[in-house]
Amino acid sequence: MNVRMNWGSICFFMFTVLISELQGAVTKSEVFTTLQDTSFLRLKSSAAADIKSYEELSGALQLLSKLFGDKLKSAEKNLKIVLEKDPDDIEAMFLMGIVLRYNGKLDESENLFKRVISKDDRFFAFDFRNVWLQLGYVYKESKKYELAVDAFKQGAIINLQDTWPLIELSDVFIDMNRPEEASEAFNAGLNDIKDSKAIERLFIDVQDIASKTELAQWENLKSNEEKLQFIRTFWKKRDPNPIDPVNQRLIEHYRRLDFARQSYGRPLKPWYDDRGLIYVRLGKPDRVYFGKPRQDIKENESWLYDNIKTGLYFDFVDVGSGYQLRSLIDAADKSASMEEIIGVFDERATLHPYYQQMAQKIRTQADVQRIRAENDLNNIQTGKGGANLVEAFERFEKSQIGTQFLGNNTYQQDYIGNEVFAQQNQHFVFDFGAPxxxxxxxxxxxxxxxxxxxxxxxxxxxxxxxxxxxxxxxxEKYTSNLKLNLKIYDTKYNEITSTEREVTVNSNATELKTHFYLDQIEQELVPGKYVMAVEIRNNEKDRVGIYQFVVSVRDYTADTLTVSDIELAQYVDNTLVKDKFVKPQTTLKVVPNPAAGILKDKPLTVYYEIYNLTVNNEGKSSYQVSYSIKMLDTDQSFLSSIAGIFSSNKDASTSSVTVKEGKSTSEKEYIGFDISELPKGVARLEIKVKDLLSNKETVSGINLTIVEDDKATSISKSNQENQN
Known part of the structure; x- marks a missing residue:
């Protein structure tokens, strides 16, 4: 090969070497070291890229990659080259530790990460999570859970600006059956996650139990902060007892999710097949039947959920990329005979009547088809006409080959109802530790x-x-302890306020069957929508009641005529005694009636307030109040059926309209109705107020459930409240 170099280039090269040697700046070994460092960096970067490519794969594809691919093998080969030349290369050790973990060599991986920590206990490289988190993954997979907890905690301390390590910690606590710590770690982990892919993974974890509205909401979210708030609210909404530190729904979901991905895994997100989908939504089936091996029948299985709903079953067929929810007819290959298809249902005949009925239905139609085909052939042979020979043989073949005959079947409609049920329902059973x-x-x-x-x-x-x-x-005296805890949250489940109350209830033998405990809690709130959670415990663990409500707090700040909400009451009285049921700045004692139903043979008493009435020059108001009760399941109004009205002025009247005069812009009103002539059912009570000075009107209403049986409402058994 000819090399041409002009004298100018040669002189420049010789001059550069001379100057470098005089300055002692470059030696042969340093040149080699620089080249080696560049080569090592390239090898490590290539290994890191291979590892990340491997991590993008699902569990099933990772297994195939190990068997047939070269991602981990390539990464390990490159890292070995680096470590052979420099056993203390911390980046190579770090990456090799990850490779060894993925290859199941957990002890070797653990030792490498410990060596990295001994050199730099805050180390991370190539955008992988820090060395403590990597060690935590090793401990978790080795089931060394206590060590995993320590490692993840240490990993969280290294970077307090990213709370993802707490999500990993929560997963370990779930494995350790420590639900309170798991819930706490998960909630804290949602504070500030930097990795958008990690946040996306949290959504993938819940998308199969999310509503259509929630799925649409997620698509419109842009920032990490919005998405984390969505996940936080998502789980708070599903917490059966937000007052308790344990979110049982969260814990159970991740247990199911882990099982589904391990047992029913598939290559695509969310990394489980349709069996996993049903398992995540409904939990463990009560019975599982695995189809018998048949030559022309794909693998199949059936799940039955006897305790959720009578007749709830699901059939799954292995279509090659995992099991799908299918009719068992779809398990048949093209060459499957009718008898083979019938056998798939026959073998399940004792599981559920559906399978026996399907076998009989297919058998009956197959017999009809075969008879028609045989008749066609006989007619041709005897010269009686009918179908031509080709048509007759085609029909005869289809009567023998099941899948061709059933190609356009309508059998699936017998099965599809359960699929719809699974799409619309989820099943979780929670244990609160008491009746x-x-x-x-x-x-x-x-x-x-x-x-x-x-x-x-x-x-x-x-x-x-x-x-x-x-x-x-x-x-002959008895006592019972009640602890009540009430918390109020905004719609994003940020706690606004809380109240705790503990009382001792006293009773004699007679009152045990007739009395009740009645209480009232007041809160000043900014108008808007809230979530109210209530936990009430009897003798701590004898009985527990958990309740959640969405309540709308009305806005009364506008300077317009307004009627408040209507309070159903047992009775209203005037008193000078301090009492929890006395309305603020009044002597009115309004004993509430929060019963499930209103008895026909008891008076219906209501309390309400009127705001922003107009007053004349003498400071007096004039207004008209009208009352109407209408049954919601009919068009009939029952104003004429009200036998009597007794109001705050105690004047009985058969009229539904009352004209009153007040002494201020606000008035507190109560009234009682005799509703004995009303039919039972759901009714609507409306109170309409007309300001006779301004000619303005306003209305407020409440739905009532009118009942006859005193067992339908606990409050009817006594007109006394137990106050302690």
């Missing part, structure tokens, strides 16, 4: 201080539902 304590709750809002509204919550628990203990100091 359920029934309680009725109601609420009403009124004008509060400043720009707030006053929200009143009413609770009632029948004595017969409580566990009473004989009083040691008094004969």
């Amino acid at each position: 359920h304590l029934p309680m009725n709750v109601n609420f009403a809002s009124f004008k509060g201080q400043s720009k707030n509204s006053r929200m009143e919550f009413y609770f009632i628990v029948p004595f017969e539902k409580l566990n009473f203990i004989p009083d040691k100091n008094q004969l």
Whole structure:
């Protein structure tokens, strides 16, 4: 090969070498070291890229990659070259530790990560998570859970600006069956996750239990902060008891998710097949049947959920890329005979009547088809005409080959109802550690201080539902302890306020069957929508009641004529005694009635307030109040059926309209109705107020459930409230 170089280039090269040698700046070994470092960096970068490519694969594809691919093998080969030349290359050790973990060599991986930590306990490289988190993954897979906890905690401390390590920590706590710590770690982990792919993974984890509305909401979210808030609210909404530190729904979901991905994995997101989908939504089936091996029948299985819904079953067929929800007819290959298809259903005949009926239906239609085909052939042979020979043989073949005959079948409609059920329903059973304590709750809002509204919550628990203990100091006396915890959240489940109350309920033997505990809690709230959670415990663990409600707090700040919410009451009285049921700045004692139903043979009493009435020069108001009760399941109005009205002025009247005169811009009103002539059912009570000075009108309403049976409502058994 000819090399041409001009004298100018030669002189420049010789001059550069001379100067470098004089300055001692470059030696042969340093040149080699520079080239080697560049080569090593290229090898490590290539290994890191191979590892990331491998991590993008699902569990099933990762297994195939190990068997037939070269991602991990290529990464390991490159890293070995580096470590052979420089065993202390910390980046190579770090990456090799990851490769060894993926290859299942957990002890070797653990040792390498420990060596990295001994050199730099905050080390990370190539955008992989820090060395403590890598070690935590090794411990978790080795089932060394306590060590994994320590490693993930240490990994979280290294970078307090990224809370993802707490999500990993939560997963370990779930494996350790420590639900309270798992819930706490998960919630804290949502504070500030930097990796958008990690946030996306959290959504993939929940998309199969999300509503259509939630799926649409997610698509419109842009920032990490918005997405993390979505995940946080998603789980708070599903927490069966937000007052308790454990989110049982979260814990159970991730247990199911882990099982589904391990047992029913597939290459594509969300990394499980249709069996995993049903398992995530409905939990473990009560019975599983695996189809018998047949030559022309794909692998198949059936799940039955006897305890969720009678007749709830699901059939799955292996279509090659995992099991899909299919009719068992789809398990048949093109060459499958009718008898083979019938056999798939026959073998399940004892599981559910559906399978026996399907076998019989297919057998009957197959017999009809075969008879018609045979008749066609006989007719041709005897010269009686009918179908031509080609058509006759085609029909005869189809009567023998099942899939061709069933190609356009309508059998799937017998099965599709259960698929719809799975799409629309989820099944979770939660254990609160005690039998359920029934309680009725109601609420009403009124004008509060400043720009707030006053929200009143009413609770009632029948004595017969409580566990009473004989009083040691008094004969024929009994006591029971109640602890009530109420928390109010905004719609994103940020806690706004909370109230705790503990009372001792006293009773004698007679009252145990007739009385109830009645209570009321008030809160000043900014108008808007809230979530109210209530936990009530009887003797701590004898009985537990958990309730959640969405409540709308009305805005009373506008300077317009307004009627408050309507409070259903047992009775209203005037008193000078301080009492929890006395309305603020009044002597009116309004004992609430939060019962499930209103008895026909008891008076219907209501309390409400009117705001922003017009007053004349003498400071007096004039207004008209009209009342109407209408059954919601008919068009009939029952104003004429109200036998009597007794109002705050105690004047009985048969009229539904009353004209009144007040002494201020606000009035507090109560009224009682005799509703004995009304039919039972759901009714709507409306109170309309007309300001006779301004000619303005306003209305407020409430739905009532009118009942006849005193067992339908606990409050009817006594007109006394137990106050302690």
